Amino acid sequence: MFDLDTLRSAVAAHGAVARVVIAEVAGSSPRETGAAMLVWAGGQSGTIGGGALEWQATSRASAMLETDKQQQLDVEPLGPKLGQCCGGMVTLLTETFDAATLAALPDDIFARPVSAKDMPLAVSRLLAQARSQGVPPPSGMVQGWMVEPVAKPARQIWIWGAGHVGRAIVDVLAPLPDLAITWVDVDAARFPDRIPEGVTTIPTAQPAVLAAHAPTGAEHLILTYSHALDLALCHATLTRGFARCGLIGSKTKWARFRARLTALGHSPAAITRIDCPIGDPALGKHPQMIAIGVASSLLKYKQHASRQENAG
Template sequence: MAFDADRLSALAAAHGPVVRVVVAGVRGSTPREAGAAMAVWAEGFEGTIGGGALELEAIRLARAGLRAPRVLHRALGPELGQCCGGAVTLVLEAVDADLLERARGEVVARPVEAGAGEMPLEIRRMLAEARAQGVEAPTRLVEGWLAEPVARPRRNIWIWGAGHVGRALVAVLSPLPGLAITWVDTGADRFPDTPPEGVSVVPAADPALLAAHAPVEAEHLVLTYSHALDLALCDALLRRGFGRCGLIGSATKWARFRRRLSGMGHADAQISRIDCPIGDPSLGKHPQAIAVGVATCILAHGLGSGARQDARQGKIA
């Protein structure tokens, strides 16, 4: 979980003093990976570092108050009775103006241990590579300095339709890090009264016209209430260009769409970049089951060079 200064600021404004807990290092089998984080305040928390005794201890210490960052090293089995058997290093630090001010670039780096000297060379290299190459740096604790990637949306997901499946998709995808979600339908009354945090809701009388303004690398999920609107969106997105695109529907619907899109002048190779159906049909047709299948695919395609190749080929399901 990257360092999200905007979200931390919002939590502090809503709840008062907030302490951030981040997994700064792991060894062996552990509940979460390095970079997992949570925010803790007097009467609540958000996120998780892995349930059980470790998280309970972290919450207790966070609520006890911090004058300075605190680094904890815990062997999960011997010290906490957890069966994972690995070891975890946690950093607890109060969210204050100085910490938020540091999160302006690609990486937020700061000393978290008493007596830490100048920024280590390894951290300096991470900062330089992140700036030069735009790659997300790993979370790393080096010589008393903690470095983390700053939260930036890495993928644009456009969801066309706010019906049952659209709502299920937004509910499943919106908590995931690194996704910028734009949610489109034909009117404001189509959306829930309170959309999830961070989702951009866009009412558009003619969504197909809006498609021309979507980023060309965006990933689209087309699932409106109207087959005619679905077809118009597929046509518009093929003309605009996209990273990936998926269309809800049956094999029969897709066969008809292929013929119609071909008649609109689109080449078979381009039409084949649209995936239909979306998700995992073996999971069933329940909206949440479709959403789980689509989310699984989106997460899988976010990993490694093979995923980038699939993205260029337009596979979303």
């Protein structure tokens, strides 16, 4: 998807920015169609797969920033030309953006001509169908036009606690696409000085009260400094409703919580919807190990949900 927010931030920080996106893939490729990176004078972010492909693409993008050229299409055979073992072929679209060009971009689907001037009927129909049904089209080339839906966060992740584990989880999750992260703690001073892009911090003396008003489609990760606060948050989220909820803790902690949540009136079926412990205990208890396990669980849940939607 077209990450307009990240591009806007890059342009605000660095001026003119080149964006390189994989427009088409034939055979094996290090990244998928729609994967993109940004390049500016003296730096870059994102990746289209690394190696010689990315090195040459970065060089071309940097050269474009020094000219008035706004768009370039390159077809790269990975094996014969670049010596990469993938063996496939990728088509790269490089475009330059500044504050003026950004202002003209749509906020739903970015469709623009590449090798065909007039919009083909196939693209017109695709856009009309996507906008009428609210279902974004896949990224890619359509009869000489590049079509990319503008990325919008699809999942709301609420993280309760800004301690070592909370910070590690936020650092791992923040770069992932489609996530809107709300980070809550009892004291603003507990948050780090640098908050990752796309993360909203909320200091509040009463987190459980806030939890009672969280979106019912949110996914919660409860990992505060206090067992009493953790319990209050579990009670509040169970009462409110949620898509998913995870609690940091041991088997002993969870056994005590189950008993206390039962006493608070929650059914066994409702209580078992809370995952405890979170992540993958086999990875270890280091904050970054927990964060990797949590991220893996979130991604697997998304893939599982997508398969269920497609099956329906």
